[in-house]
Amino acid sequence: MxxxxxxxxxxxxxxxxxxxxxxxxxxxxxxxxxxxxxxxxxxxxxxxxxxxxxxxxxxxxxxxxxxxxxxxxxxxxxxxxxxxxxxxxxxxxxxxxxxxxxxxxxxxxxxxxxxxxxxxxxxxxxxxxxxxxxxxxxxxxxxxxxxxxxxxxxxxxxxxxxxHRRAPQVANHSVCIDCKLRGNVCIWVAHGTPCMGPVTHAGCGAICPSYNRACYACYGPKENPNTESLCHWWDEKLNVENTLIVENLRNFNPLASSFKVQSEDRQEDGSVNPPKHW
The missing domain is CATH 3.40.50.700 (NADH:ubiquinone oxidoreductase-like, 20kDa subunit)
Structure with missing residues (x-):
């Protein structure tokens, strides 16, 4: 900010x-x-x-x-x-x-x-x-x-x-937008690949999804990410192990607030705390 x-x-x-x-x-x-x-x-x-x-x-x-x-x-x-x-x-x-x-x-x-x-x-x-x-x-x-x-x-x-005393014009949308701009097929929708793109800040040019590799959030959270919902979908719809979810949240940006909150909500024993809201 x-x-x-x-x-x-x-x-x-x-x-x-x-x-x-x-x-x-x-x-x-x-x-x-x-x-x-x-x-x-x-x-x-x-x-x-x-x-x-x-x-x-x-x-x-x-x-x-x-x-x-x-x-x-x-x-x-x-x-x-x-x-x-x-x-x-x-x-x-x-x-x-x-x-x-x-x-x-x-x-x-x-x-x-x-x-x-x-x-x-x-x-x-x-x-x-x-x-x-x-x-x-x-x-x-x-x-x-x-x-x-x-x-x-x-x-x-x-x-x-x-x-020049002006506000920086840095895009705050998600990697998913860049994927669409590049004409990429969504690897989540097409292949069921867990991808951090929906909650990740743009800036990389969607490099990983362009080569059929899931985004792993190296640019951290976008503005107002719904990280809780993403974790829910990974868990309930894609059957992703809790350990992998936490690893993705704690990758390069472990103290980014939205990532940190969700990673701490998930217990080491694999259980998931009840969601506060969706």
Whole structure:
């Protein structure tokens, strides 16, 4: 969502852009680098002051726009995001990790100490938080751009919107709409394949369904998703195992509110809590 925007100060003719990495795989930062020709145009409009994925040159803040990739997973992350927020006029979280926790947030549903004991020979050296959270769980965010990784065209639109003081025009419909626009045969209707497309935010171009593979919600929930109804259909009509339903809900966006609520409603023993409404 967009918070109350303040005009970028006219006293700074070239707005400063910063790109920050927290706990993540760098894929969303690479999406910006993949802009290629568009990146050259962007560089002519802003001063890329901090972007370690692209350059070792570092300029001091404050920054007009900060793009933040990754979740808050370590004590160092927790401290640094406060400083980033303090130095940023607008803060935009990008990608599944930054907007919904990412796969590292799966720790929130289990015992993180048990994980570290199993994985590391010396877990006492590991500094980590009990829970991994999206950026909005720690500081105020001016806009969230979903995706794993993000869509570079959507990213350019968001940056352009903030530079020109307007609301970003990012589609909020489901992947199903993109399937129809591509002329795809619905794999759910035609083949009975459980697909997350009806509740998933558009942005990928319906890549997976175009190759007869079910959508697995890498772009997180669309606006006002009826995730409860989708789970009901998977369960009652497609005979999908409860474990698989929970896995799909907790894939890349486990802390997205609509996904999190439904995954927690489904018990580990395979039972399903009574629905609140349909």
């Amino acid at each position: 967009v918070s109350n925007q303040q005009p970028i100060a006219s006293s700074n003719p070239t707005p400063k852009l910063a790109v920050w990495k927290f706990t993540s795989c760098d894929g969303c930062q690479l999406s910006l680098l993949d802009c290629e020709d568009e990146l050259l145009s962007l560089a002519a409009q802003v001063d890329i002051a901090y972007f370690l994925e692209a350059s070792s040159e570092v300029k001091e803040g404050p920054f007009d726009i900060s793009l933040v990739e990754g979740s808050i997973t370590t004590p160092a992350d927790e401290e640094r995001i406060l400083e980033v927020r303090r130095q940023s006029r607008f803060l935009i979280s990008i990608g599944a990790c930054a907007t919904a926790g990412g796969i590292q947030a799966l720790r929130n549903f289990a015992d993180v100490q048990e994980f570290t004991d199993v994985v590391y020979a010396h877990p006492e050296y590991i500094a980590t938080l009990k829970e991994s959270t999206p950026i909005s769980g720690r500081v105020a965010v001016d806009f969230e751009l979903q995706g794993c990784p993000i869509n570079k065209h959507q990213l350019l639109e968001v940056i352009s919107a903030f530079l």
